[in-house]
Amino acid sequence: MTRKEAIRYAATVLFAHKGFQETTMQDICKVTGTAEGTIFYHFKSKEGLLMAILEHAKTQILSEYEAAFTGRDFASGLEMMEEAVAHYFRLAGVMEHEFTLLQRQFPHQLAEENPECRSHLAAIYSCLTDIFERVVRAGQADGSMGAFPPRETAMILFAMVDGLLRLKTCNLYDAGALYDELIASCRRMLAKPCDGSC
Amino acid sequence: MTRKEAIRYAATVLFAHKGFQETTMQDICKVTGTAEGTIFYHFKSKEGLLMAILEHAKTQILSEYEAAFTGRDFASGLEMMEEAVAHYFRLAGVMEHEFTLLQRQFPHQLAEENPECRSHLAAIYSCLTDIFERVVRAGQADGSMGAFPPRETAMILFAMVDGLLRLKTCNLYDAGALYDELIASCRRMLAKPCDGSC
DNA sequence: AATTTGACTGAGTGCTCAGTCGGTTTTTCT
DNA sequence: AGAAAAACCGACTGAGCACTCAGTCAAATT
Numbered sequence: 028m029t030r031k032e033a034i035r036y037a038a039t040v041l042f043a044h045k046g047f048q049e050t051t052m053q054d055i056c057k058v059t060g061t062a063e064g065t066i067f068y069h070f071k072s073k074e075g076l077l078m079a080i081l082e083h084a085k086t087q088i089l090s091e092y093e094a095a096f097t098g099r100d101f102a103s104g105l106e107m108m109e110e111a112v113a114h115y116f117r118l119a120g121v122m123e124h125e126f127t128l129l130q131r132q133f134p135h136q137l138a139e140e141n142p143e144c145r146s147h148l149a150a151i152y153s154c155l156t157d158i159f160e161r162v163v164r165a166g167q168a169d170g171s172m173g174a175f176p177p178r179e180t181a182m183i184l185f186a187m188v189d190g191l192l193r194l195k196t197c198n199l200y201d202a203g204a205l206y207d208e209l210i211a212s213c214r215r216m217l218a219k220p221c222d223g224s225c
Numbered sequence: 226m227t228r229k230e231a232i233r234y235a236a237t238v239l240f241a242h243k244g245f246q247e248t249t250m251q252d253i254c255k256v257t258g259t260a261e262g263t264i265f266y267h268f269k270s271k272e273g274l275l276m277a278i279l280e281h282a283k284t285q286i287l288s289e290y291e292a293a294f295t296g297r298d299f300a301s302g303l304e305m306m307e308e309a310v311a312h313y314f315r316l317a318g319v320m321e322h323e324f325t326l327l328q329r330q331f332p333h334q335l336a337e338e339n340p341e342c343r344s345h346l347a348a349i350y351s352c353l354t355d356i357f358e359r360v361v362r363a364g365q366a367d368g369s370m371g372a373f374p375p376r377e378t379a380m381i382l383f384a385m386v387d388g389l390l391r392l393k394t395c396n397l398y399d400a401g402a403l404y405d406e407l408i409a410s411c412r413r414m415l416a417k418p419c420d421g422s423c
Numbered sequence: 424a425a426t427t428t429g430a431c432t433g434a435g436t437g438c439t440c441a442g443t444c445g446g447t448t449t450t451t452c453t
Numbered sequence: 454a455g456a457a458a459a460a461c462c463g464a465c466t467g468a469g470c471a472c473t474c475a476g477t478c479a480a481a482t483t
Binding site: 249250251261262265270271 | 470
């Protein structure tokens with residue numbers, strides 16, 4: 028790991044857990060054992076450092092999803108849904124700090140005035156939500172899911188999974204403990220309703 | 226509205242939308258038209274001001290839920306669920322700034338070291354989640370809902386509604402546009418599954 | 424009328440922090 | 454080996470910040 032990568036990684040962890048404003052450049056120095064000047068040699072400013080983090084997260088998330096969903100086929104839309112949720116949880120574990128950072132408001136706030144930031148976030152979120160939309164469309168195509176509006180249903184799915192992870196971030200509940208129940212809930216929510224004969 | 230209330234209100238709006246660290250005492254002065262000393266006359270510190278905001282939010286949320294759910298009875302658990310979700314959305318509209326503030330991490334972070342803060346947040350969140358748990362238990366009692374674990378199901382419901390509101394906070398999607406679809410999804414998720422004859 | 428009290432003021436204080444800069448070390452190239 | 458380039462260092466700077474304090478003013482009390 029190069030010095031630059033070490034700095035970016037340390038900043039990711041600190042920004043995610045302490046916040047952007049709340050983290051000082053000296054904090055990052057202490058963790059990485061570098062001098063302050065070194066950080067500014069590699070990144071043009073504190074905000075530039077955050078941009079590098081977001082860009083890296085974007086690249087990683089997009090390629091992870093690429094790897095997990097291209098060229099694969101699933102027994103049914105419901106199976107694909109299960110895989111999409113599982114993959115979300117898996118990613119949130121592997122890229123723990125990046126996901127925690129994305130759950131904070133400061134990136135979204137910065138996005139309002141910084142087009143580069145806006146573009147990174149948009150790429151990440153459309154990747155995450157598009158998968159759920161594809162899931163719903165696939166389920167409807169193979170008849171395993173009811174005829175619900177795909178985009179809206181996808182957003183609700185996304186809100187569910189993301190909301191659950193937020194419970195963990197805020198120390199309100201252990202998201203992992205709800206995983207099985209979440210999958211079961213999603214299945215009931217999405218499955219084609221029976222035809223009324225019962 | 227007294228001077229003190231005006232300061233608390235202005236701080237609520239600013240903390241919610243700019244963040245705690247990101248808001249300066251001078252920002253609050255500008256909005257309220259007071260001198261800096263005045264704020265410290267009414268509140269012992271910036272953190273004390275945040276505590277006052279949380280205490281006020283707690284009181285308001287608890288009494289709103291009290292008013293909405295005590296002494297009422299519902300046609301079925303599913304109806305009660307609908308009312309619980311509707312009430313959550315209604316509250317999030319009426320107390321917009323307080324809810325936005327609660328969606329930020331700084332209160333949860335402060336809660337880790339400040340017992341007063343922890344107690345306010347715990348009161349607010351148990352109020353919000355307990356309602357959903359009561360909903361599930363009521364639905365199971367009257368036979369309108371399946372035999373799902375009440376606490377876990379309540380947490381998933383909560384994550385859904387809260388996650389949806391977060392989409393709005395982060396400018397990702399208009400939560401209101403998903404309201405009808407959310408209710409329908411929750412009904413499918415919670416309704417007793419048919420007996421297999423179809 | 425005199426005194427006390429509570430609300431309010433804003434210049435001042437000491438500290439923290441992002442970012443700079445002149446200089447040193449390490450690496451790479453010839 | 455010597456020169457050039459890249460990486461690194463850390464004391465310094467100037468701006469911004471939470472909080473203080475000595476004092477003003479108006480209403481309430483005696």
